[in-house]
Each structure stands twice: as structure tokens, then as C-alpha cells.
Amino acid sequence: MRRLSQKETEKKVLEIKREIVRVGKLMHEHTLVSGTGGTMASRVPNSKLFVITPSGFNKGRLSPEHLVVMNLKGEVVEGNYKPSIEIFAFLEIFNNLSRVKAIVHTHSSMAIAAGLLRIEVPPAIVKTVIEIGSKIPLARYACPGTKQLGKNLVEALKDSNAVLMERHGVLAVGQDLETALNKAIIVEELCTQYLTARLFGEVTNLSKEEMSEVYDVIKAWGELKKFRSIQDWEKTLSRYGRS
Numbered sequence: 001m002r003r004l005s006q007k008e009t010e011k012k013v014l015e016i017k018r019e020i021v022r023v024g025k026l027m028h029e030h031t032l033v034s035g036t037g038g039t040m041a042s043r044v045p046n047s048k049l050f051v052i053t054p055s056g057f058n059k060g061r062l063s064p065e066h067l068v069v070m071n072l073k074g075e076v077v078e079g080n081y082k083p084s085i086e087i088f089a090f091l092e093i094f095n096n097l098s099r100v101k102a103i104v105h106t107h108s109s110m111a112i113a114a115g116l117l118r119i120e121v122p123p124a125i126v127k128t129v130i131e132i133g134s135k136i137p138l139a140r141y142a143c144p145g146t147k148q149l150g151k152n153l154v155e156a157l158k159d160s161n162a163v164l165m166e167r168h169g170v171l172a173v174g175q176d177l178e179t180a181l182n183k184a185i186i187v188e189e190l191c192t193q194y195l196t197a198r199l200f201g202e203v204t205n206l207s208k209e210e211m212s213e214v215y216d217v218i219k220a221w222g223e224l225k226k227f228r229s230i231q232d233w234e235k236t237l238s239r240y241g242r243s
């Protein structure tokens with residue numbers, strides 16, 4: 001791994017701070033949090049640093065100077081404020097899951113409702129399979145601010161980039177903050193749709209074969225670089241035995 005020079009690191013840190021400010025506004029616009037709720041953090045590439053939101057601030061009204069730069073040992077490198085109370089959980093995730101570059105944690109309502117019912121949202125809606133996976137997993141309850149919460153989250157994140165947090169909210173991860181935020185938005189949407197449908201009757205899930213068809217079609221679509229006519233699509237699909 002190439003180490004960044006001091007100047008490069010400072011530039012990267014500033015870029016990430018600006019991105020956290022921008023994504024914090026989006027998080028509020030989508031009403032995924034209220035008051036001072038929610039947490040965001042992003043790694044600084046090619047370094048052992050990350051930037052995290054401070055405790056007690058409205059995430060829609062942040063400025064770069066409010067943010068806290070930390071290292072993976074949990075030491076503050078720069079910043080005048082306390083990091084989020086979820087620092088233990090975020091450290092646990094960054095230290096155990098190298099694929100995770102950014103984390104967004106929200107308190108959206110229908111996702112909390114699903115978590116209260118201890119529902120792991122099943123693959124009933126096609127979008128669940130495409131965007132999240134075979135289900136939206138549930139991280140078992142642990143008190144906010146504790147290392148145990150981090151351990152429960154790491155466990156639930158093993159096969160998914162977005163999880164429900166029992167009695168608490170949503171945690172989504174990704175290559176960058178906006179990707180993680182989009183997952184959190186999608187989780188709320190899927191929980192709303194799934195729980196609403198359940199109010200009116202039984203909901204069935206996609207079968208294994210239907211799920212594997214969705215994966216094949218999405219993979220085939222990704223493979224199709226140029227689309228000149230419907231025959232191009234037909235040919236690509238047929239390579240997967242689909243039509």
C-alpha cells in the first residue's frame with residue numbers, strides 16, 4: 001500500500017469532510033434521522049485514518065471543522081469534538097471488514113419497526129435481491145456505545161452491506177458514503193413495502209430458482225456493454241440459459 005504524503009493526506013481528509021457534510025444533508029432530506037441522530041464515517045484511502053461525525057450535532061448542519069479524524073487504534077488525530085458514541089462499533093467494523101470503506105448509520109422508522117419484530121426482511125421484493133442480497137439481516141441488540149454492538153454488527157455484515165439493528169436502526173456500508181447512504185434509503189423503502197404488505201395478508205418469497213434468475217439477468221445486463229438492438233440483449237441472456 002502506497003502511503004500518502006502529509007499534504008496528500010490533508011487534501012484527502014478535507015475532501016472526505018466535505019463529502020460527509022454533503023451526505024449528512026441528504027440523510028436529513030430523506031428523513032432517515034431526526035435531531036442529532038445518525039453517524040457517518042469514511043476511511044481516508046491509503047492510510048490508517050478515518051473521518052467520523054461528532055457526537056451531539058445535527059447531521060444536516062455539519063461543517064468540516066466539526067468532524068473528527070481518528071486512527072484505527074481509536075486515537076483522535078485531529079478535531080475539537082468528541083466522536084459519535086458509536087465509535088466502538090465503527091472501529092470494530094473498520095478493523096474487521098477491510099472491504100468497508102464508508103459507514104452510514106440511521107434511525108429510520110420502518111426499519112426500526114422491522115427490527116422490533118425481529119424480522120430479517122426476506123427476498124419477497126425483487127429489489128431486495130438486487131440491492132441487498134437474499135435478505136436484510138438483523139444484528140442482535142446490544143447497548144449503543146458498546147463494543148458488543150460492534151461485534152453484533154460485524155457478524156450481521158458478513159454476508160450483507162446493509163443490516164437492521166434490533167431496537168435501534170439501520171447500518172449500511174459501502175465503497176463510499178453515498179453508496180452506503182443509498183443502501184440505508186433502500187432498506188427503509190423495502191421495510192416499508194414489506195411490512196405494509198404483511199398488514200393485508202400473507203407475503204410469499206421469491207423461490208431459489210427465481211432468485212438465481214434475477215442474479216443471472218443482472219449479471220448478463222452488466223456484461224452487455226453496447227446495446228444496438230434487442231437481439232444483443234437476447235443473445236447475452238441466452239448465454240445464461242435465460243430468455
Ligand SMILES: [Zn+2]
Pocket residue numbers: 037038105106107144168169
Ligand atoms: Zn443510533
